[in-house]
Amino acid sequence: xxxxxxxxxxxxxxxxxxxxxxxxxxxxxxxxxxxxxxxxxxxxxxxxxxxxxxxxxxxxxxxxxxxxxxxxxxxxxxxxxxxxxxxxxxxxxxxxxxxxxxxxxxxxxxxxxxxxxxxxxxxxxxxxxxxxxxxxxxxxxxxxxxxxxxxxxxxxxxxxxxxxxxxxxxxxxxxxxxxxxxxxxxxxxxxxxxxxxxxxxxxxxxxxxxxxxxxxxxxxxxxxxxxxxxxxxxxxxxxxxxxxxxxxxxxxxxxxxxxxxxxxxxxxxxxxxxxxxxxxxxxxxxxxxxxxxxxxxxxxxxxxxxxxxxxxxxxxxxxxxxxxxxxxxxxxxxxxxxxxxxxxxxxxxxx
Amino acid sequence: xxxxxxxxxxxxxxxxxxxxxxxxxxxxxxxxxxxxxxxxxxxxxxxxxxxxxxxxxxxxxxxxxxxxxxxxxxxxxxxxxxxxxxxxxxxxxxxxxxxxxxxxxxxxxxxxxxxxxxxxxxxxxxxxxxxxxxxxxxxxxxxxxxxxxxxxxxxxxxxxxxxxxxxxxxxxxxxxxxxxxxxxxxxxxxxxxxxxxxxxxxxxxxxxxxxxxxxxxxxxxxxxxxxxxxxxxxxxxxxxxxxxxxxxxxxxxxxxxxxxxxxxxxxx
Numbered sequence: 001x002x003x004x005x006x007x008x009x010x011x012x013x014x015x016x017x018x019x020x021x022x023x024x025x026x027x028x029x030x031x032x033x034x035x036x037x038x039x040x041x042x043x044x045x046x047x048x049x050x051x052x053x054x055x056x057x058x059x060x061x062x063x064x065x066x067x068x069x070x071x072x073x074x075x076x077x078x079x080x081x082x083x084x085x086x087x088x089x090x091x092x093x094x095x096x097x098x099x100x101x102x103x104x105x106x107x108x109x110x111x112x113x114x115x116x117x118x119x120x121x122x123x124x125x126x127x128x129x130x131x132x133x134x135x136x137x138x139x140x141x142x143x144x145x146x147x148x149x150x151x152x153x154x155x156x157x158x159x160x161x162x163x164x165x166x167x168x169x170x171x172x173x174x175x176x177x178x179x180x181x182x183x184x185x186x187x188x189x190x191x192x193x194x195x196x197x198x199x200x201x202x203x204x205x206x207x208x209x210x211x212x213x214x215x216x217x218x219x220x221x222x223x224x225x226x227x228x229x230x231x232x233x234x235x236x237x238x239x240x241x242x243x244x245x246x247x248x249x250x251x252x253x254x255x256x257x258x259x260x261x262x263x264x265x266x267x268x269x270x271x272x273x274x275x276x277x278x279x280x281x282x283x284x285x286x287x288x289x290x291x292x293x294x295x296x297x298x299x300x301x302x303x304x305x306x307x308x309x310x311x312x313x314x315x316x317x318x319x320x321x322x323x324x325x326x327x328x329x330x331x332x333x334x335x336x337x338x339x340x341x342x343x344x345x346x347x348x349x350x351x
Numbered sequence: 352x353x354x355x356x357x358x359x360x361x362x363x364x365x366x367x368x369x370x371x372x373x374x375x376x377x378x379x380x381x382x383x384x385x386x387x388x389x390x391x392x393x394x395x396x397x398x399x400x401x402x403x404x405x406x407x408x409x410x411x412x413x414x415x416x417x418x419x420x421x422x423x424x425x426x427x428x429x430x431x432x433x434x435x436x437x438x439x440x441x442x443x444x445x446x447x448x449x450x451x452x453x454x455x456x457x458x459x460x461x462x463x464x465x466x467x468x469x470x471x472x473x474x475x476x477x478x479x480x481x482x483x484x485x486x487x488x489x490x491x492x493x494x495x496x497x498x499x500x501x502x503x504x505x506x507x508x509x510x511x512x513x514x515x516x517x518x519x520x521x522x523x524x525x526x527x528x529x530x531x532x533x534x535x536x537x538x539x540x541x542x543x544x545x546x547x548x549x550x551x552x553x554x555x556x557x558x559x560x561x562x563x564x565x566x567x568x569x570x571x572x573x574x575x576x577x578x579x580x581x582x583x584x585x586x587x588x589x590x591x592x593x594x595x596x597x598x599x600x601x602x603x604x605x606x607x608x609x610x611x612x613x614x615x616x617x618x619x
Contacts, residue, residue: 047522069521082519086537095533096523147524 001025002151007055009041016041016207028177030198031187037204039187043153047074075144079156081136083128089139090124096147114142134165154186158193170196191231203227225265225351234320235268250317252308255285256348265351272347273321277331280342287342292333302328388592395589405590409597412570415486416554419494420547423501428543431505432535449502457496461563464492484565492564493554500553504546508539544609552602
């Protein structure tokens, strides 16, 4: 399968260094990174549209680094669809087949089958500029799948779509991956998209890959605070001092298990914070009094932002807690009111 | 009057000044053309139309400008594509070279061309005689002076085609030549066609370089000059009007054709 070995690229002021990655067969791999980190550059390097400055690209142990893009059979689907505006939908889908000298029957059959699968049969005679974004992206997908790609490279394929179309295409992408067994390499800046579709996720920050793991692992055990923050995790806090099994965060002592001397940040998982309108009894560690700052929906839970009232010096410590709708009602939360929160030591993740 | 209404009025003044200055420019172009057409009696024009010499010269002019455009397009369109897509050492120098014919005085360009296609030049020796005084020579002179219009127009047309479309085509299995003929060229076609029309029209109107390469066969701009010199304004006028009318008609028809054909494509 695809293997990237120490890929580096310099393009003017942009540079990307030492990207190494191994994809499994028929896997849906998702690369997550902020805009400008070089995700599109990486896609174009894999596709052969750009030459890496250093490093090698292997496919089943065969070196592809200097292979022309047309010989690789790695189809790319772009965010802006990149459909040929002068060709009809049917001609767009058949483009790759024609280029590869496919037989006359296959030239009709395959596009028709793909169009049926992606429900664009009724659009076959239309020109791309007359289609909606969602329709165009399904045509682009059909065009890419027509050549039976060994690898499908998706560059932010859902970013220009509205919520309904996004959800629909997400489903279709997963289905393609499952039913056709196409290996997919999908890049996006959106952690939610990553959660929704990927088998494994890689996070790319500062032009290098920081962490590669399964979706569950990624959101459970991020490798460093930057990754955690990029994934949109709340309550990633810098540690001022470590003393035994407690660490000091903005003047507040938090108990965690296990803490080591090198712990620089902690992450208090917001869904594991318990809230109450009365002081907790029984628990003697990680109990705090707080004031409600704000709240907002984060389906299916509600995110409540609070400030701990106990802070000794400097700014008060702000935390986000995720509560169910039922407990939100039960707590009678309103902005400015007092509440209590507690969390177990296991809710604290140390970096 | 409200402030908003007053503001709208002030904007109108500004627009009127723009319109006035714009109409001065239009007048500069249209006044001589309309004046000369109206000042020429239909009888004179009819005389010019049935004058074999005049008709022959018009045919030679249109034909040599067509040859110039046709051969320049075959060699020049790939160059325009290269300039639009590739970054290479000497690219800006090449761009400057292509613009040179605009700044070189055309009579000087004619003399310079003579040294390359004249009797004692390499080309002259290969053909056994000078290309001066032939349709080929006229075409070369026309090509020299009008080439920048074709190359620059085609280059802009190619640059307007999103590179991403070509990239997508490559990943779908099309080699570069196939991408050029199935994606880049069809999408840039409208711009290229209008660049070709401009080049052709510029070739027809060329006098300076052509008169030095070939007094005979006589192209119409040279004939206008010759008749003006030999017989005066009235004699030259009817030939000039005929040439103007034919050029404008062809120009309008070709532009309309190149536009309607590419209406469906959003690029170029």
